Amino acid sequence: MRRTALHHVHQRLGASFTGFAGWEMPVRYGSDVAEHHSVRKSVGLFDLGHMGQIEVSGPEAAAFLDYALVGRLSAVAVGRAKYTMLCHTNGGVLDDLVVYRLEPQRFLVVANAANAPIVIAMLGEYSGGFAVTITALDRALVAVQGPDAVRVVGEHADLRYYGIKAERLAGKDVLLARTGYTGEDGFEIYCANADAEAIWEWAQAAGAQPAGLACRDTLRLEAGMPLYGHELTVRTTPFHAGLGRVVALDKSDFVGAAALRTVTPETELVGLVTKGRRSPRAGHAVLDAVTGAKVGEVTSGAPSPTLGHPIALAYVARDRAGGSLVVDVRGTREAAEIVSLPFYKR
Amino acid sequence: MRFTKDHEWLTEEEIATVGITSFAADALGDVVFVELPEVGTVVSAGDPAGEIESTKSVSEVYAPADGEIVEVNQAVVDDPALINSDPYGKGWLYRLRISGTPVTLSDVEYEALIAGETS
Numbered sequence: 001m002r003r004t005a006l007h008h009v010h011q012r013l014g015a016s017f018t019g020f021a022g023w024e025m026p027v028r029y030g031s032d033v034a035e036h037h038s039v040r041k042s043v044g045l046f047d048l049g050h051m052g053q054i055e056v057s058g059p060e061a062a063a064f065l066d067y068a069l070v071g072r073l074s075a076v077a078v079g080r081a082k083y084t085m086l087c088h089t090n091g092g093v094l095d096d097l098v099v100y101r102l103e104p105q106r107f108l109v110v111a112n113a114a115n116a117p118i119v120i121a122m123l124g125e126y127s128g129g130f131a132v133t134i135t136a137l138d139r140a141l142v143a144v145q146g147p148d149a150v151r152v153v154g155e156h157a158d159l160r161y162y163g164i165k166a167e168r169l170a171g172k173d174v175l176l177a178r179t180g181y182t183g184e185d186g187f188e189i190y191c192a193n194a195d196a197e198a199i200w201e202w203a204q205a206a207g208a209q210p211a212g213l214a215c216r217d218t219l220r221l222e223a224g225m226p227l228y229g230h231e232l233t234v235r236t237t238p239f240h241a242g243l244g245r246v247v248a249l250d251k252s253d254f255v256g257a258a259a260l261r262t263v264t265p266e267t268e269l270v271g272l273v274t275k276g277r278r279s280p281r282a283g284h285a286v287l288d289a290v291t292g293a294k295v296g297e298v299t300s301g302a303p304s305p306t307l308g309h310p311i312a313l314a315y316v317a318r319d320r321a322g323g324s325l326v327v328d329v330r331g332t333r334e335a336a337e338i339v340s341l342p343f344y345k346r
Numbered sequence: 347m348r349f350t351k352d353h354e355w356l357t358e359e360e361i362a363t364v365g366i367t368s369f370a371a372d373a374l375g376d377v378v379f380v381e382l383p384e385v386g387t388v389v390s391a392g393d394p395a396g397e398i399e400s401t402k403s404v405s406e407v408y409a410p411a412d413g414e415i416v417e418v419n420q421a422v423v424d425d426p427a428l429i430n431s432d433p434y435g436k437g438w439l440y441r442l443r444i445s446g447t448p449v450t451l452s453d454v455e456y457e458a459l460i461a462g463e464t465s
């Protein structure tokens with residue numbers, strides 16, 4: 001299994017590790033619930049060195065990304081970022097991405113760890129005829145997330161949300177971005193592998209609490225953010241996931257355009273809350289409370305540490321009759337209520 | 347104390363106290379909900395006999411031997427975090443009147459099992 005540049009730091013901190021997308025990653029350092037609360041109430045520190053980082057550069061970089069991705073990347077200003085997706089020609093999502101425009105002709109594409117090889121391969125395949133260079137970067141990524149993240153980055157906190165700029169932090173050259181995946185204000189710091197430990201130590205010294213993948217999942221779920229492999233798959237389009245707004249259908253041509261222009265999803269992604277203590281989990285059936293007919297399926301679910309009750313994301317049929325739903329939680333029927341997303345908003 | 351391949355521990359008595367190992371508790375993460383069988387439930391070795399839910403996942407607890415549940419730990423139902431903080435003490439789950447011979451591992455055999463799972 002691959003290890004990030006910070007692996008020995010996690011070992012020193014006593015982390016428990018888990019295999020994730022071929023990487024050995026820290027799942028928690030002690031208590032995942034405490035780590036969750038530290039991100040919500042103060043500031044947490046994540047190693048995201050497993051994320052895929054891909055540089056796309058060249059005179060036609062913007063035009064190429066407009067063609068390869070569903071968003072209009074040519075409209076992104078230098079120093080800004082956009083959440084977008086790479087789709088299959090059939091409209092299915094191959095990955096969801098954050099793309100930063102670093103220079104007029106240079107973009108940084110950040111992919112999910114599991115999908116990075118697919119993203120690199122598909123960008124390469126789609127790039128025929130475009131004057132672009134696609135380079136997989138071997139580089140670290142550290143995130144500080146939470147209301148006190150601004151205190152950690154100090155004078156550099158003047159960055160706008162979804163902005164990025166070159167900075168010097170802890171004596172190292174980094175790219176500092178105000179992005180994240182926790183529902184909190186926060187920063188992501190892209191740096192050389194050799195500088196990752198210095199950045200980590202600097203953030204920890206400023207009060208950021210190391211936080212693992214377990215709390216990252218409960219944080220993103222509370223924030224209603226989709227996770228590839230759960231809410232997003234190659235069998236779902238952005239419209240199924242309620243993310244049709246990221247698709248620039250008025251672009252002249254892009255990969256998946258024909259399919260995405262005609263898609264009419266029969267299901268929709270909704271937020272569910274239940275009142276019992278047992279939590280709906282991925283794969284549990286959503287049923288009509290009256291007829292017992294299956295009308296959907298849970299894609300992610302967990303007891304919400306912030307809210308104190310179970311929350312779940314589920315695909316349910318748009319034509320489901322009636323409003324009352326139950327989730328079959330391993331044989332127990334838990335009454336479920338559809339709520340607007342996100343579950344938690346800062 | 348003896349262990350099972352399903353990461354339970356049990357005491358070597360006719361009425362055995364049963365819990366999950368610290369290895370299992372660490373793997374689960376923070377436990378937020380415990381469901382235990384009712385007193386009087388008769389179980390066979392390997393039957394699901396309880397459920398432990400953490401933020402990350404849900405795991406079944408399996409009966410380590412044939413027998414009857416004679417007592418459950420209400421304290422751990424009220425405060426599931428005891429499973430993380432004291433898995434061999436206050437975090438015990440239930441007491442089982444054993445009627446057969448449990449298939450268990452010694453501490454040395456259990457250490458070897460988890461060494462294999464973590465390597």
